[in-house]
Amino acid sequence: MDEERDGARPQTVLLAFLGAYVLGRDVQVATAGVLELLRRAEVSEQAARSTLSRAARRGLLERTRHGREVYLGLTPSARRVLDDGSDRMWRTGPVNDDWDGSWTLLSYSLPDSWAKQRHALRARLVWAGFGSLRGGLWLAAGPVDVTALVDGLEAAAHLSAFTATALPPTDVDTLVRDAWDLDALAGDYARFERRWSDPARDPADPLAAQVALEADWLRTIRNDPRLPVRHLPASWPAVGAHDLFLRRHRELAPRAAEVAAQILRVREAR
The missing domain is CATH 3.30.70 (Alpha-Beta Plaits)
Known part of the structure; x- marks a missing residue:
């Protein structure tokens, strides 16, 4: 996938999908539906199957055959990974504005x-x-x-x-610049805003667009240390990018859920 356009590898797209449609539900999803989602997200069938196999080998997915279908469910390890990502995505802000020093x-x-x-x-x-x-x-x-x-x-x-x-004569602003590459972090947020500020660049399929949006946001915040706002540049772009993410998600989620209901076959986990 093109990094500037889609912003994430197939594995990140898969994890974003599992976090959005499987995490928190005691269900399994048919492999065919997951492959269809990844196809709509412009992941080749070979790459999609390889991604699913790799996730299973890493202990993130468990496979269960039911009739002629193979269903995928989350392992406890996957739930821990996805819960952590969900916290970062929905419950943790992009900057630390209540730092205790x-x-x-x-x-x-x-x-x-x-x-x-x-x-x-x-x-x-x-x-x-x-x-x-x-x-x-x-x-x-x-x-x-x-x-x-x-x-x-x-x-x-x-x-x-x-x-x-930190004790005098420590300059905390300098300490922050030395320990973290602020230019690279700001560049990640700027890239996200370029990618998602124009709905015309969205994938035509709303489910693929929602999953790509979440995957790209996870990619963007993965390396962000949530530094104290008092030690960040005044023009720090994280808050604006976060607002954009939330707004675009509100726009895409209802239509994406309708598509998901059509292509994903779900059964209760045993």
């Missing part, structure tokens, strides 16, 4: 051979809002449940975490 500091040192573990740890840190100060020292605004953050990671035994406050 505290920081969470995290330090780690991993063996050189632990490239995979280092990548997994860094991915979770970025999702949780951490920025890299230097080497293995990371920083996040406000309190972070580090125990939950690193649950299940081998790297958990190799890190230390602290709560801290």
